[in-house]
Amino acid sequence: MAFQDLLDRVGNMGRFQILQIAFLLICNATLTPQTVLENFTAAIPGHRCWVHVLDNDTASDIDSGILSQDDLLRISIPLDSNSRPDKCRRFVQPQWHFLHLNGTFSNVTEPDTEPCEDGWVYERSTFLSTTVTEWDLVCGSQVLVSVSKFIFLIGNLIGPFLGGHLSDRWLPESARWLIVTNKPQKGLQELRKAACMNGMKNSEDTLTMEVVRTTMREELETAQIEPALCDLFRTPNLRKRIFLLCLVRFTTAIPAFGFIIHLQHLKSNVFLMQCLTAASAIPASFAAMFLLNRIGRRITQFFFSLLLGIFILATVSAPEEMQILCGVLITLTGANIYAVISSNTLHANELIPTVIRARALGVTGIATNVGAALTPLFMILAVYSASLPWIIYGVFSFLGCFIPLLLPETKNQPLPDSIQDVENEWKGSRQAKEEGAIIKVTSF
Incomplete structure (x- = not known):
């Protein structure tokens, strides 16, 4: 909790943090439409x-x-x-x-x-022209629609390779990251900027280099050597976390992207369904936040992933004539997707040490985009059965709900600053279990 003590001096949630969140929301708002765009530009009319x-x-x-x-x-x-x-x-x-x-x-x-x-x-009552009608991408050529989506998502796969390095140069940089990577002077400057924006008075007196070094002494001692990408897999506990997080991201990306980029295939008004699923993101995020803080990270992810699989299978099984039921199920599916993604992202950030978080998120991002890139290829199976791709998406969601249960619970736990923190946590929990076992044996 060393860095948390410094945050208390600059203000935990003030104007600085709010501006950072607003900036990230703007970035996400410019990216997300590109993912769902082909529901309209590549729609397949009758x-x-x-x-x-x-x-x-x-x-x-x-x-x-x-x-x-x-x-x-x-x-x-x-x-x-x-x-x-x-x-x-x-x-x-x-x-x-x-x-x-x-x-x-x-x-x-x-x-x-x-x-x-x-x-x-x-049939041109809904779409006057799409890429499908322009180039006759139907029947034997319909597979090319999935190929084009696959190529687009392969482009997304390249991003995480660069994202880890670019994020280390992003401004304003993380004060925690600067301090634990042997740049305490720059970290102190960022903390003072945040304190000033949050209206904290006398930050020059309360935030000094001596305070920073004293508060984060242990973290600075363990950060003498800058961690490399291979350090993610060098120690057993961190290696296990990275593997499980990649598996979580992979199994979550397949149903999530499968639903998002193939919304037009669900035989409902794609414009209305896109609006409803987007609007459901707000209450879904609040619901996820509430459950994450009440019942913990692992159970919340299990709950939302299980519901996602159920709603996907229910949506594809619902009769096409029951449009209201289909609309409700599609909206609930979209809401669960946003809840699952929010829960997974939070849990991953809390499990990865600060000093190597950017690189770790780059690795898990690769797993996410590999799963996303596979989703259009599953849709090719619709030539055999229209329901088959959706059944596969639902099965992956069911598989993904169990993986978070294998990860540590991070609710009300301090964030790990170094790789050693992760390993010490594993050793501490193992020692506690052994002591508990001894107590149980000697009590009889």
């Missing part, structure tokens, strides 16, 4: 094959009004397994005799069909 008798402007049957559009559609496009016009095939020849069958096909030979050789006709 479509069918272009057919001569229906879509040729010179077709005499349409001009004369002898046959309705439904009749022409019936003789031109076969029905799929859901008794709806097939999106990817058409009859080789118009099946005029279908007009006289009154819906009975049992004694009729299956007519020949072919792919959409002349292109597609798109």
Whole structure:
């Protein structure tokens, strides 16, 4: 709690901290729309094959009004397994005799069909134009939509490789990081700036180099050697934490990004659902904060990840006709995603030592983006079953809910400043368990 003593001198939550939070919110607000953008720019509208008798402007049957559009559609496009016009095939020849069958096909030979050789006709009531309609990324080419999302998310994967180094030069820099990396003078300057912005008087007298060195003496002694990336995996306890945190981020990213970037596939109004899921982020974040402080970090993550898996499976199982139920389930799924991400992020920051936190978050960020990059590839499986990708997202969410239980609880615990703090915590807990076991044995 050494650095916490210094924070008490500058003000725990004043104007300085509020401005930092506001700045981070602005940064996130500029990034998040890029992730959800393809729900609109790459939306896949309803479509069918272009057919001569229906879509040729010179077709005499349409001009004369002898046959309705439904009749022409019936003789031109076969029905799929859901008794709806097939999106990817058409009859080789118009099946005029279908007009006289009154819906009975049992004694009729299956007519020949072919792919959409002349292109597609798109339903444009919601989207006038998307990348899908521009380049006909449907049917056999629909996989290219997932490939484009995969490439975009691979670009995100590159970020964490640079983020750790860039964050070490970000201004204003973390005073804690400056002090424990043998830059106490700069750390003292940042503390005085924060105290001044928070209206703390006499900060020059109360915050001195002697105070900083005395308060954080132990941390400064253990920070003589600047930790490297390999130090994340050198000691057993920290190595275990990094591995489990990467696993948490990976299993969380798959359902989270799978839902966020494929919202349009849930057969609801994508504009309304995007607004509702975004609005749900605010109460979800407050709910996560409340539970994190009440029942702890591990149980909160377990609870929200479990609910996320349940809501994903319930959403994909709900009948398409029950639009209100689907909307409620989609909104609850989005709320749980924001709660899970908030809980995971907080827990990870509290488990990683200050001196190597930027590099550790870079490593866990890689795990996050690997999981995110895989989500569009799972959506390719929708050609076999529309529900299959969503079932996979739900299963990953169920798997992810158990991993935080293997990590230490950090509620009301001091933040580790050095790698040695993490190892000492492990040794202390092990010693306490051994002593407890001895007491239990000797009490009988």
